[in-house]
Amino acid sequence: MxxxxxxxxxxxxxxxxGFDIFGFAVxxxxxxxxxxxxxEPGVVITDIIGDGGRLPREADRNTAxxxxxxxxxxIKRTDVGVEAVLQKQMPLGSGLGSSAxxxxAGVYAINELLGRPLTTRQLIPFAMEGERIACGSAHADNVGPSLLGGFVVIRSYSPLDVIxxxxxxxxxxxLVHPDIEVNTKDARFILKNEVSLKNTITQMGNVAGLIAGLMSPDYDLISRSLVDVIIEPVRSILIPEFNEVKQAxxxxxxxxxxxxxxxxxMFALSRDAETAERVGAAMQQAFLSVGITSEAYVSEINREGPKVILK
Known part of the structure; x- marks a missing residue:
């Protein structure tokens, strides 16, 4: 090949x-x-389409x-040489796991090109290095579900344990993406280093409840557990009309x-496709009421993860 x-x-x-521990693919x-x-050996990025010229073309500064x-x-294959063309199909700084x-895509493609010397799960640490370049933190709550598909839990980072x-x-x-941008590094910078015992206990209950609700399945339990008392109150100030969109x-x-x-x-979960479509329209209208346009995407949980596209 x-x-x-x-x-x-x-x-x-x-x-x-589930800050830094939950994620799912769409x-x-x-x-x-x-x-x-x-x-010639080495990785050369020959083109990036859809980034408006904003992403670095140097391979050692690019997430892929x-x-x-x-x-x-x-895998001790520094003799291998590849040219890469990256097609960005989502906004940068969107909160949709763009860098992940x-x-x-990059690490899955090279593993396929070389005949799959590693399993898909074994590729997670290499994709995490892309996240380190992008935002300074090698977190796995985006790359984990993007690689494995479905809903994942990062039980531990040391050692890495992805379930x-x-x-x-x-x-x-x-998913509704308002036409504004939030820098991931800035969004992490504003977070508090310490949280109260009360909020920690509440959050732990919601984490356990959400997992139990998803696996049961129990939609009412899922609904009661989709509550964030630690991160959302801080980060929501970066999103205009956040409370109104959430209420819609x-x-x-x-x-x-x-x-x-x-x-x-912003994301919302629903019991069926019809509800999810209606929810998306309402969220977009709430943003539009203050002059913010947006894009909406509706999908099931993507259980497949990355895939080879046949030409």
């Missing part, structure tokens, strides 16, 4: 109460990478490039609504 094209999905990280949007073998480089060093999708759990077949996600989602039948990743995108 001399060339390969791979799609990697966007993700919702944190999922309200069916769209996502990023696409094309890798082509070259005679650094993920591929780290992978090749690990690029890293996942995929079952979710209801009819659970639908609505709930009023139209959503089980719950919160910030996707570091924002400004």
């Amino acid at each position: 001399d060339s390969i094209r791979v799609f990697a999905p966007a993700t919702v990280a944190n999922v309200a109460c 069916t769209s949007p996502g990023d696409i990478i094309t890798l082509t073998r070259r005679d 490039g650094i993920a591929i480089q780290t992978y090749l060093r690990h 999708a690029s890293a996942v 995929r759990i079952n979710t209801p077949a009819t659970l639908f996600c609505t 989602a709930v009023d139209n039948g959503a089980l719950g609504c919160s910030i996707s990743g570091s924002g400004p995108s």
Whole structure:
């Protein structure tokens, strides 16, 4: 195989109460990478489409490039040379796991191109290095679900322990991205280093409740547990009309609504596709009431993860 094209999905990280430990994949949007073998060793990014010229073309400064480089060093194949063309299909700084999708697409593609010397799960640490380049923190709540598909729990980072759990077949996600930008580094900087014991206990209850609700499945329990008393109150100030958008989602039948990743995108979970569509329209209208346009995506939980696209 001399060339390969791979799609990697966007993700919702944190999922309200699960800061840095919960995440799930969606069916769209996502990023696409094309890798082509070259005679000279090393990784060369020849083009990035859809970023407006904002992302670095140097491989060691690009999330996909650094993920591929780290992978090749690990398997001791620094003799391999590839050219990469990255197609960004989601906004930067969106809270949709844009940097993670690029890293996942890159490392999944190179592993496929070389005949799968590693399992998909073994690729997680290399994709995490892309996240380190992007925001200074090698977290796995975006790359984990983007690589493995489905809903994942990051039980531990040292050692890394990523668990995929079952979710209801009819659970639908609505994603709304307002046309504003929140920098991930800034969104992490404003967080408090300490939280109260009261809030910690409340959050732990919601974390346990959400997992139990998803695995049961118990939609009422899912709804009661989609509550974040630690991160959302701080980060929501970065999103105009946040409370109104969240209320619009709930009023139209959503089980719950919160910030996707570091924002400004917001997500809602619903029992069925029809409700999820209605929720999306209501959320968009709430943003539009203050002059903010937005994009909406509705999908089931993506259980597949990355996939090879046949030309």
